[in-house]
Amino acid sequence: xxxxxxSPTHLIKTRGQQVTLRCSSQSGHNTVSWYQQALGQGPQxxxxxxxxxxxxxxxxxxxxxxxxxxxxxxxxxxxxxELDDSALYLCASSLSAPDTQYFGPGTRLTVL
Amino acid sequence: xxxxxxxxxxxxVHEGDTVTLNCSYEVTNFRSLLWYxxxxxxxxxxxxxxxxxxxxKSGRLSSILDKKELFSILNITATQTGDSAIYLCAGYNTDxxxxxxxxxxxxxx
Numbered sequence: 001x002x003x004x005x006x007s008p009t010h011l012i013k014t015r016g017q018q019v020t021l022r023c024s025s026q027s028g029h030n031t032v033s034w035y036q037q038a039l040g041q042g043p044q045x046x047x048x049x050x051x052x053x054x055x056x057x058x059x060x061x062x063x064x065x066x067x068x069x070x071x072x073x074x075x076x077x078x079x080x081x082e083l084d085d086s087a088l089y090l091c092a093s094s095l096s097a098p099d100t101q102y103f104g105p106g107t108r109l110t111v112l
Numbered sequence: 113x114x115x116x117x118x119x120x121x122x123x124x125v126h127e128g129d130t131v132t133l134n135c136s137y138e139v140t141n142f143r144s145l146l147w148y149x150x151x152x153x154x155x156x157x158x159x160x161x162x163x164x165x166x167x168x169k170s171g172r173l174s175s176i177l178d179k180k181e182l183f184s185i186l187n188i189t190a191t192q193t194g195d196s197a198i199y200l201c202a203g204y205n206t207d208x209x210x211x212x213x214x215x216x217x218x219x220x221x
Contacts, residue, residue: 044211
């Protein structure tokens with residue numbers, strides 16, 4: 001196990017609702033990245049936070065937003081949920097921005 | 113556009129076989145190539161490769177990177193049923209991992 005934790009494990013929402021997913025990084029890691037993994041696909045980069053600032057963003061709309069706290073834990077918020085948002089959301093932490101990323105167990109989001 | 117392509121998409125072998133998984137990449141500002149194993153949910157880290165031609169080994173697993181031809185291979189010798197998983201390859205640029213779709217390996221007794 002990596003020491004990266006995520007909550008909740010599973011979540012079911014309906015279209016139009018909002019969701020917040022949480023991630024606690026591995027001890028000593030100051031960088032958190034979020035990925036979306038649709039069924040049968042590799043993870044897709046959403047964004048990265050380094051020392052509480054957004055450090056890079058993938059091709060996701062603004063309704064995907066995030067936050068990193070002083071203890072380096074992080075949240076991913078998704079507004080106006082769509083059916084295609086159903087996926088496994090993975091959080092990864094690293095010692096610094098370019099270092100090896102270690103993944104948490106993920107949150108499985110289902111949008112009905 | 114950055115892309116990582118893995119082959120084969122799927123592989124079925126018997127215990128004891130040796131397998132080679134392929135990964136080619138086109139990643140701007142490339143820094144390193146990473147391999148992960150994904151069984152249920154969390155991808156678990158296997159290797160990070162930054163230099164060409166230097167093989168990294170961990171038990172029955174080994175990997176090598178060719179930065180001139182832009183590819184990497186992951187070898188697994190004497191496969192076991194516990195090796196059954198999806199193997200993900202990712203190129204790392206300045207801030208993100210760009211993943212391939214993975215190779216699904218099934219090892220039967």
